[in-house]
Amino acid sequence: MLRTFRLGGIHPPENKLSAEQPIRELPLPREVIIPIGQHIGAPAVPTVQKGDLVKVGTVIAKTGGFISANIHSSVTGKVTKIDSFFDAGGYKRPAIVISVSTEEEEWEEGIDRTPDLVKACSLEPREIIERISAAGIVGLGGATFPTHVKLSPPPGAKAEVLIVNAVECEPYLTSDHALMLSKGEEILVGVEILKRALGVSRAVIGIENNKKDAILYLSQLAMDYEGTEVLPLKVQYPQGGEKQLIDAVLRKQIKSGALPISAGAVVQNVGTVFAVYEAVQKKKPLVERITTVTGKHLETPSNFRARIGTPIGHLITASGGLPEDTGKIIGGGPMMGKALLSTEVPVTKGTSGVLILPREESTRRPMRNCIRCAKCVSVCPMGLNPAFLMRDVQYADWEATEKGYIVDCIECGSCSYTCPSNRPLLDFIRTGKQKVSAIIRARKS
Numbered sequence: 001m002l003r004t005f006r007l008g009g010i011h012p013p014e015n016k017l018s019a020e021q022p023i024r025e026l027p028l029p030r031e032v033i034i035p036i037g038q039h040i041g042a043p044a045v046p047t048v049q050k051g052d053l054v055k056v057g058t059v060i061a062k063t064g065g066f067i068s069a070n071i072h073s074s075v076t077g078k079v080t081k082i083d084s085f086f087d088a089g090g091y092k093r094p095a096i097v098i099s100v101s102t103e104e105e106e107w108e109e110g111i112d113r114t115p116d117l118v119k120a121c122s123l124e125p126r127e128i129i130e131r132i133s134a135a136g137i138v139g140l141g142g143a144t145f146p147t148h149v150k151l152s153p154p155p156g157a158k159a160e161v162l163i164v165n166a167v168e169c170e171p172y173l174t175s176d177h178a179l180m181l182s183k184g185e186e187i188l189v190g191v192e193i194l195k196r197a198l199g200v201s202r203a204v205i206g207i208e209n210n211k212k213d214a215i216l217y218l219s220q221l222a223m224d225y226e227g228t229e230v231l232p233l234k235v236q237y238p239q240g241g242e243k244q245l246i247d248a249v250l251r252k253q254i255k256s257g258a259l260p261i262s263a264g265a266v267v268q269n270v271g272t273v274f275a276v277y278e279a280v281q282k283k284k285p286l287v288e289r290i291t292t293v294t295g296k297h298l299e300t301p302s303n304f305r306a307r308i309g310t311p312i313g314h315l316i317t318a319s320g321g322l323p324e325d326t327g328k329i330i331g332g333g334p335m336m337g338k339a340l341l342s343t344e345v346p347v348t349k350g351t352s353g354v355l356i357l358p359r360e361e362s363t364r365r366p367m368r369n370c371i372r373c374a375k376c377v378s379v380c381p382m383g384l385n386p387a388f389l390m391r392d393v394q395y396a397d398w399e400a401t402e403k404g405y406i407v408d409c410i411e412c413g414s415c416s417y418t419c420p421s422n423r424p425l426l427d428f429i430r431t432g433k434q435k436v437s438a439i440i441r442a443r444k445s
Helices: 123-136 175-182 182-197 213-221 241-250 270-281 312-318 375-379 386-393 397-402 414-418 425-444
Strands: 023-025 031-035 059-062 077-086 092-100 161-165 203-208 230-233 265-269 288-294 300-305 328-329 353-360
Touching: 023 175, 023 425, 031 077, 059 092, 123 182, 123 270, 123 353, 161 182, 161 241, 161 270, 161 414, 175 182, 175 213, 175 270, 182 203, 182 230, 182 270, 203 213, 203 241, 213 230, 213 353, 230 241, 241 265, 265 414, 265 425, 270 288, 288 312, 312 353, 312 386, 375 386, 375 414, 386 425, 397 425, 414 425
Parallel strands: 023 300, 161 203, 161 265, 203 230, 288 353
Antiparallel strands: 031 092, 077 092, 288 300, 328 353
């Protein structure tokens, strides 16, 4: 019997419409909008000015603190503006605009752009982490936590196992699946590099069982790498959550407020693993990523290799354009993604997908009274009571909300999905979580 996590979870329709699509190369846009805050933590600090000429791989913003990440130009061109633009969350954030050169593209010196596989790595752990930091690598599964920080456990904590998150449990999204099939060897080398950086001898690549071709392919490759195994998992959402994946793989549950390292585990998304390979073995910074563009009525659901800063509309056009019955454009998947304000919102390091929802499916149904059915409680993977949390947020009872462990919510949306009364549980919980988190930060300071 296939493993999965032991608390809550759901199985929404998968709708992996682009699963059979290979990765397509996306033509460059006329300009890119590159936000300087594409990661959890402090925004990067711009190092360029209007009028500066840049190449692919030029550092345009440096880390703004310990938890931060470098930002690089994804194109060759001229900086035309540093201003605020709407991001995927609907907030205006500082970004650097670069007009793409019509001349031949130039890359920074030292970046290896050949397809040759480079297996051997003799770097010390510190040198590996420094290269990852210099390349601006962050978690590509959507959390965007700076990878070099994650590879530096706090004093007293020791990693015992590397878990590679190749679950891709969000419905519709297939970017990780396509990457595994096209860059399997590079991913396995990336796993070895991360094992070396962490000083561990064991790695587990967790893949949900709806990706049998990827499981077979990576299992065959892993036979050449001692201590690395591929673990097929039962299809269950939200198995891509760190705590849920650790439970599925190691049968260990993380306490409230504790980090995954408390279970001896470090979790890295499979896209991040590939980016680590390119950063360490090819000296290539994070300037592009694989992004799924999909939807039931989209002409050509696709997986694109997109440069960071490319407007979302550029990807949609390459997929056949917006269908006439488009109701919402979602940044990410249908469960955790957010509706975009505009197609000018750029691809960032955390953009795993763009979903075009038809009007009929994107229209909210009228909210009704809670019937105390407890379905939201039974599916919550964190063991919370979403119905009570929503009630406490409505009444601004922040003490009760904090005692209800609202900050433990991973915002998976399972509660809202299963609610028969169409209550916007996650919306209220997100609002309350922000408020309670601010209260906790103020109390600590």
